[in-house]
Every structure is written in C-alpha cells, then in structure tokens.
Amino acid sequence: xxxxxxxxxxxxxxxxxxxxxxxxxxxxxxxxxxxxxxxxxxxxxxxxxxxxxxxxxxxxxxxxxxxxxxxxxxxxxxxxxxxxxxxxxxxxxxxxxxxxxxxxxxxxxxxxxxxxxxxxxxxxxxxxxxxxxxxxxxxxxxxxxxxxxxxxxxxxxxxxxxxxxxxxxxxxxxxxxxxxxxxxxxxxxxxxxxxxxxxxxxxxxxxxxxxxxxxxxxxxxxxxxxxxxxxxxxxxxxxxxxxxxxxxxxxxxxxxxxxxxxxxxxxxxxxxxxxxxxxxxxxxxxxxxxxxxxxxxxxxxxxxxxxxxxxxxxxxxxxxxxxxxxxxxx
Amino acid sequence: xxxxxxxxxxxxxxxxxxxxxxxxxxxxxxxxxxxxxxxxxxxxxxxxxxxxxxxxxxxxxxxxxxxxxxxxxxxxxxxxxxxxxxxxxxxxxxxxxxxxxxxxxxxxxxxxxxxxxxxxxxxxxxxxxxxxxxxxxxxxxxxxxxxxxxxxxxxxxxxxxxxxxxxxxxxxxxxxxxxxxxxxxxxxxxxxxxxxxxxxxxxxxxxxxxxxxxxxxxxxxxxxxxxxxxxxxxxxxxxxxxxxxxxxxxxxxxxx
Numbered sequence: 001x002x003x004x005x006x007x008x009x010x011x012x013x014x015x016x017x018x019x020x021x022x023x024x025x026x027x028x029x030x031x032x033x034x035x036x037x038x039x040x041x042x043x044x045x046x047x048x049x050x051x052x053x054x055x056x057x058x059x060x061x062x063x064x065x066x067x068x069x070x071x072x073x074x075x076x077x078x079x080x081x082x083x084x085x086x087x088x089x090x091x092x093x094x095x096x097x098x099x100x101x102x103x104x105x106x107x108x109x110x111x112x113x114x115x116x117x118x119x120x121x122x123x124x125x126x127x128x129x130x131x132x133x134x135x136x137x138x139x140x141x142x143x144x145x146x147x148x149x150x151x152x153x154x155x156x157x158x159x160x161x162x163x164x165x166x167x168x169x170x171x172x173x174x175x176x177x178x179x180x181x182x183x184x185x186x187x188x189x190x191x192x193x194x195x196x197x198x199x200x201x202x203x204x205x206x207x208x209x210x211x212x213x214x215x216x217x218x219x220x221x222x223x224x225x226x227x228x229x230x231x232x233x234x235x236x237x238x239x240x241x242x243x244x245x246x247x248x249x250x251x252x253x254x255x256x257x258x259x260x261x262x263x264x265x266x267x268x269x270x271x272x273x274x275x276x277x278x279x280x281x282x283x284x285x286x287x288x289x290x291x292x293x294x295x296x297x298x299x300x301x302x303x304x305x306x307x308x309x310x311x312x313x314x315x316x317x318x319x320x321x322x323x324x325x326x327x328x329x330x
Numbered sequence: 331x332x333x334x335x336x337x338x339x340x341x342x343x344x345x346x347x348x349x350x351x352x353x354x355x356x357x358x359x360x361x362x363x364x365x366x367x368x369x370x371x372x373x374x375x376x377x378x379x380x381x382x383x384x385x386x387x388x389x390x391x392x393x394x395x396x397x398x399x400x401x402x403x404x405x406x407x408x409x410x411x412x413x414x415x416x417x418x419x420x421x422x423x424x425x426x427x428x429x430x431x432x433x434x435x436x437x438x439x440x441x442x443x444x445x446x447x448x449x450x451x452x453x454x455x456x457x458x459x460x461x462x463x464x465x466x467x468x469x470x471x472x473x474x475x476x477x478x479x480x481x482x483x484x485x486x487x488x489x490x491x492x493x494x495x496x497x498x499x500x501x502x503x504x505x506x507x508x509x510x511x512x513x514x515x516x517x518x519x520x521x522x523x524x525x526x527x528x529x530x531x532x533x534x535x536x537x538x539x540x541x542x543x544x545x546x547x548x549x550x551x552x553x554x555x556x557x558x559x560x561x562x563x564x565x566x567x568x569x570x571x572x573x574x575x576x577x578x579x580x581x582x583x584x585x586x
Contacts, residue, residue, distance in 0.1 A: 075459075076468060100490050104471045107424070107456040108463040116425055116546035119454055132550060138356070138451055141347055145550045189468040191498040198494060210585050216343070234585055243366075246510030252492075259488060259508075267583045274343065277453070288583040290575070291561075295344055302555055306578055307563045308571055318572035326576050326586050 003036040003092035003152075008082070009054065010099055012073075014046045016053060019097040021166030024057050026124070026159050027095050028170050033126040036092060039063065040174070043081060045071040051176045058172035069183040075105040076188045081181050083112050090153045093131075098158035110156050117156040118146050120277070122163045133157050139276045140299035161258070161281050203237060203253055210236025210267045213256055213283070214244055217272015217293060217312055221249045226316055227271055233323050234267070241279045257282035271312045275300030292316070331384040331478075331501075333375040334438075336431055336445040336457060337368040337403060339396040343450070353551050355421060364399045367446025371507040373514050374476060375444050376407045382478055384441070385409050391419040391430050397530065404525035405517035411528070416535035423545045424452070428460035433541040434533055440502060442483070447472050447506040455506070462504035469504040470497055474511045 005027045009020035027038045040054050041063040051064035065085060069077055086094065086109075096102045098120045110117040121133040125145060132145040148155050205211060212231035218224060224238070231238045238254065245255040256263060257279040264285035271292050273279060276299070283289070284303050291304035292312045301307045308315055341347055345360040375386045388403040390396045391414035400411035414430050422430075443465070448455035455471075462469035474494075475486030482500040488508050489495055499505075517525075564571045580586040 079463075100472060100488075103455050104459070104469075107454075107459040108469070111425060111428075111460050111463045116423065117456070118547055119456065135453075136555070137453065137552065138341065138347055139343075139453070140555070142349070142356070142552050143555045144552045147548050147550050149544065149546050149548060189500055190470070193496040193498075195489060195493050195495045197492055234579070236585075242509065248513075258490065260492070262491070267579065267585045290578075290583075295346070296563075297346060299555075301561050301563075302557055303559055304561045305559060306575070307561045308575070309563060310568065310571065314568040315571055315575075318569050319575055322572045322576040323579070323586060326580060 003034070004089070005031055005036050005038050005093045005095060006086075006089065006091035007038065007040045007059075008094060008096045009040060009042050009050075010097055010101060011042055011044050011047060011050050014044070014050065016042075016050050017097065017099065018166060019099060019161055021057075021169045022162065022164040023095050023097045023159055024059070025164040025166055025169040028058055029164065030093070030124060030126070030131070034131070039091065041065060041085070043070060043078065048178070051178070055174050055176050056171055057174070058170035059174040062174050062176045064176060064178045065181055066178055067181045067183060069188065072192045073101060074188050074190055074192060075108060076190060077183045078105040079109045079112055080183050080187050082109050084181070085179070086113060086154060092152045093155045093157070096156075096158045098160050102158055106156065106158060113154055115154045115156060116148065117158065118148070119158045120160050121157050122160050131155070136277055139274065140280070140302070141297065160277070162284070198252075205237055205239055205254070205256070205261045205263050208237040208263065208265050210234045210269075211239050211256070211263060211265045211283070211286070212236055212269045212271065213239040213241065213273060214250075214271045215241040215273030215279075216243050217274075218244065219272075221247075223313075224249060226320070230269070230316060230320055230323075233320060233327070236265070236267070239263075241273050241276070270300050270304070271316065273300055274298045275302065331378055331382050331441045332439065333378060333384060333386050334435060334440045334443045335368070335372045335375045335386065335388045335403070335408070336443065336461070337372065337388055337390050337399050338365040338446070338449050338451075339363070339390065339392050339399045340365045340449055340451045349552060349554075353553060354549060355552060362395060362398070364402060365446050365449045365451075367448060367507060367509045369446075369514055370509050370511050371444040371446050372403050372406065372408065373512045374507055375442075376515070377512060378442075378476065378478070379407075387412065387438075387440075389431055389434060390414065391427055393417045393420055400530055401525055402517060404528045404530075405522040406515055407521060409528065411530040412533065413530055414533050414535075414538065418535060421549075422542075423547050424454045424456040425460055425546055426542050428457050428464055429541050429543065430538045431457070431461055432464040433538040442502065443467075443504040445504070445506050447508050458504050458506040465502070465504065467502050467504055468499050469506070470499055471506045472508045473505045474508045476505070
C-alpha cells in the first residue's frame with residue numbers, strides 16, 4: 001500500500017469552499033512526485049452532496065464525517081472528531097487550505113496528536129526523497145524551506161489561498177464512505193451564534209476598473225487627499241491596506257485583503273504599501289500593478305508590473321500634473 | 331479578571347533585513363519593535379482591567395533585547411512582567427514557544443490569556459491556540475470584540491470576506507486578538523516612571539527546558555523570494571518618472 005495524503009476540505013453551510021480544490025490539486029501534485037495516494041475528507045452535517053462532488057476528483061477514497069453536532073463549526077468538536085479519525089487512519093500527510101477556520105482548529109489538532117503543522121505554505125519541494133514546504137516569512141520579505149523533524153505519519157501542512165490552481169485538480173472517480181460520529185457531552189465548551197455581515201458594503205470595489213490603494217507609507221490622514229485626487233483623475237476608487245482602516249482613516253469597506261475585499265481591476269496603484277501576504281491575496285489578480293514605495297526591497301515589488309522605488313510624496317504630485325496634461329491633450 | 335498577555339519583539343516593519351551567512355536566519359543587527367497585533371492584545375487587556383478590575387501580566391520569550399517590549403507594556407499600565415530570556419527563543423518552533431510560556435505560568439491562575447493573532451516574523455498564527463491546548467482551555471481566534479457576561483465572555487470573531495460571528499466562551503480561555511480591535515494608547519511620562527519600579531521576573535531556558543521537547547519543524551534555508559513577475563523599475567527624477575508612468579498608463583494599462 002502506498003502512503004496516503006489526506007486532504008481535509010472546508011465546507012460552510014453545505015457548500016464547498018472552492019479553495020479546497022486548490023488543496024486537492026496540491027495533494028495530487030505531491031502524489032505524482034512521491035508515488036503516494038490521495039484521499040479526501042469532508043466534515044460537517046448535510047455534506048452528502050459535497051462528498052458526491054468530491055467523488056469526481058482524482059482520489060482513491062472520500063470520507064464524509066457526519067454529525068449533527070458539527071452543524072455549526074466549533075474548534076472543540078472539530079479537534080475531537082478529527083483526532084479520532086486521524087489517529088485511526090494514520091495518513092502520512094494531512095493537507096488543508098489556510099483559511100480562518102483551519103487556523104482556528106488545526107494547530108490544536110496537531111498538538112493533540114503530538115504533532116506539528118506547517119502553516120500557510122505557498123509550495124513544496126521534493127528533494128532526494130525529502131519533502132519540504134515553502135512558506136513566506138517576515139511579511140513576505142523572505143521565504144523559507146521548512147522540513148518536519150520526524151518520519152511521519154501525520155505530517156500536517158496548510159496551503160495559502162491561490163498557491164495552487166484549483167481548476168487544474170484532476171478528475172476521477174472515488175468511492176464515498178460515510179462515517180457517523182458523536183461528540184461527547186461537555187466536549188463543546190463554546191457556543192457560536194449566527195454568522196452575519198456588519199452592514200451592507202457601501203462600496204463594491206470588485207467593480208472598479210482602477211484602484212488607488214494606500215498603505216502605511218501615506219503617513220498622515222490628510223495625505224489621503226492626494227491619493228483620492230489620483231483615483232478620481234483615473235476614474236477609479238480609493239482603497240487601503242488593513243493598517244489604514246485599523247487607524248480609522250478609511251472605512252473598513254475600503255480594505256483590500258484576506259479580511260477585506262478581493263479585487264482584480266485593470267489597474268492597481270499601490271502607494272506606500274509594503275505588500276504583506278494578507279494584502280497581496282486580495283489584489284494579486286489585478287491586470288496591471290503599479291507599486292510606489294521608498295523601500296526597494298518591499299515585497300510589493302515581487303508582484304508589481306511597474307515599480308517606482310521612491311518617496312511617494314515626490315512622485316505622486318508630478319504624476320497628477322502629468323495625467324491632467326495628458327487628459328487635457330487627449 | 332487576571333489577564334496574561336503574550337507579546338513578541340519582531341524586526342521593525344521597514345527595517346532592511348539581511349540574511350545571515352548560513353542562510354538560515356536574518357542578521358540580528360536591526361531595529362526591533364513590538365509585534366503589532368500583540369500591542370492590540372495588551373491594549374484590550376488594559377481596557378478589560380479598567381472596566382472589571384484585576385491584574386494584567388505580560389510575558390515574552392526572547393533574547394535580552396526583548397525586555398524593551400515588556401518595559402513599554404509596563405509603562406502603558408501592565409502590572410508586572412515575565413521574561414523568558416534566551417537567544418534560542420527567537421528561533422524555536424511555535425509548539426516549543428507555547429510550552430515555554432505554559433511552563434512559565436504553571437504556578438499562576440489566569441482567567442484569560444491574550445495573544446496577537448500572529449507574528450510579523452514567522453507568521454505562524456499558532457502560539458495562542460497551542461497554549462490553549464496545553465492548558466486544556468477553550469479558545470477563540472481573530473477576536474475583534476470582548477464583552478464580559480455572567481458566565482464568561484461574549485466574543486466577536488472576524489471571519490473571512492467581511493463576515494462576523496458572536497461566540498460565548500467560558501473562563502478560563504485563550505484568545506488571539508486582531509489588529510484594530512481598539513485604539514492603542516501611548517505611554518505617559520508618569521507611566522514610564524512607574525514602570526521602573528514594576529517587577530520583571532526573569533526566567534532562563536534552564537528553568538523550562540524539561541518542558542520543551544524537541545523542535546518538530548526546522549527551517550532548512552531562508553532566502554529572498556524568486557520573482558514571480560518581471561517588474562519594470564522606473565528610474566530618473568520624479569518628473570521623469572511621472573512622464574514615463576503616464577505613458578505606461580496610457581499605452582499599456584490603457585486607463586487614460
């Protein structure tokens with residue numbers, strides 16, 4: 001029997017989180033390199049349809065782990081159920097998408113199994129029979145190849161959003177095994193309530209063709225006027241990285257990134273944004289990315305098409321004047 | 331409420347980082363600051379204490395330089411501090427860090443442990459959750475609101491894509507705090523003065539070594555990321571750059 005890679009997919013309200021397909025694609029890729037096999041597990045209640053959908057992915061087995069006690073997510077129930085499941089199956093490697101939910105339970109699950117988890121990997125390497133996971137460090141300024149110290153089983157890792165292409169996950173047919181589980185009384189110590197949205201989002205930035213986004217480099221709230229003028233001139237909208245919204249300089253609905261909006265405009269101009277991972281995931285699909293930042297080493301330049309390593313206060317005012325001239329001439 | 335806040339010292343956000351010669355870690359001769367989400371965790375602890383009474387204790391595991399983070403926390407209003415001092419704490423894996431902190435607070439009884447949701451250096455986002463497992467307590471992550479109730483706490487959790495959720499949790503518990511949960515305060519002059527007389531308990535690696543175990547994961551090498559895209563860097567004076575950029579916005583991005 002070959003070793004097994006178990007993919008734990010994520011579902012919410014009986015809908016598969018599409019990022020799960022990326023994790024399946026990652027597992028299939030590792031399986032090709034190592035000769036291991038892929039199995040997939042989904043956990044929750046009312047998940048039969050998801051299990052059927054997964055059965056058409058290239059895997060040898062699908063597990064549907066069902067319990068009414070798993071209807072609303074709690075880390076307590078997930079850790080209890082998955083600890084039992086993984087202890088009995090002993091897969092060589094467990095892969096999950098790096099979602100907020102996985103961040104909430106996976107480290108605890110790993111430790112409960114006496115193991116560790118490599119989080120937020122952007123890729124892997126298989127070198128001389130050794131599996132390494134690549135992950136960003138220091139806010140994306142460096143990357144590290146990380147190894148696990150033991151020989152397995154129960155190696156665990158999570159993959160960052162968009163690290164692999166979900167549409168490239170291979171198809172196949174796999175049998176589904178439904179496992180009914182019970183969580184003992186008292187094991188669930190927290191009581192989650194309904195999931196809600198704060199207010200209707202005032203602006204839907206996903207519809208904007210041009211976004212001018214500001215980060216810490218904008219220094220003061222009054223300097224936002226300059227960015228706003230640039231955005232208006234280009235017929236676009238202003239947005240920001242998280243710290244600017246945390247400071248209250250712009251409302252939360254202007255935030256781009258993992259906790260804010262995801263956008264893919266024709267043009268994205270990043271002013272004084274260093275390019276932390278949490279921001280990048282929200283905008284890296286933009287067609288043209290222009291980055292202006294005084295730090296030439298800033299990670300934003302890794303994904304920019306056009307870069308200006310200069311003080312934004314020196315560059316943006318003449319830029320505004322040039323655009324005005326160009327528009328007047330056109 | 332007796333609250334413990336776990337804090338970490340990380341390289342300053344705009345500090346230029348260089349690799350060490352072995353290519354396994356950064357060169358340590360940079361400026362450091364408090365990990366930002368940890369500053370929000372401290373602020374939340376101070377606010378909870380102001381509302382409900384109790385004590386705020388701060389802990390860090392790091393080299394001698396990390397004491398600065400504790401001094402700043404004491405100046406802002408924390409009551410006392412615990413410093414797990416050793417250079418090796420800067421690079422151990424998150425399970426070991428959580429074990430070290432658990433060992434350091436063994437003789438105490440906290441109601442709540444707060445951490446920032448992740449660190450700006452490793453970005454593991456694990457220490458708080460692991461600490462909860464070691465202590466056997468329930469936990470909540472990415473918290474942006476805390477209200478005291480009769481039976482424990484009511485938490486506001488941030489979920490993805492603008493979604494939120496309230497969750498009730500009993501005490502004691504561990505919470506990881508999201509940046510922006512509150513407005514940070516500055517230390518006052520009188521606070522800085524008072525901090526000098528507040529206790530900082532030093533503990534060494536030897537004090538907790540038997541609780542640590544071995545590192546379960548290892549950084550084999552650290553390097554500058556391979557570029558995913560070919561970036562065209564514009565050079566020249568500001569006026570020249572502005573002209574070149576407008577040309578590109580017109581002819582390549584086609585937005586003018």
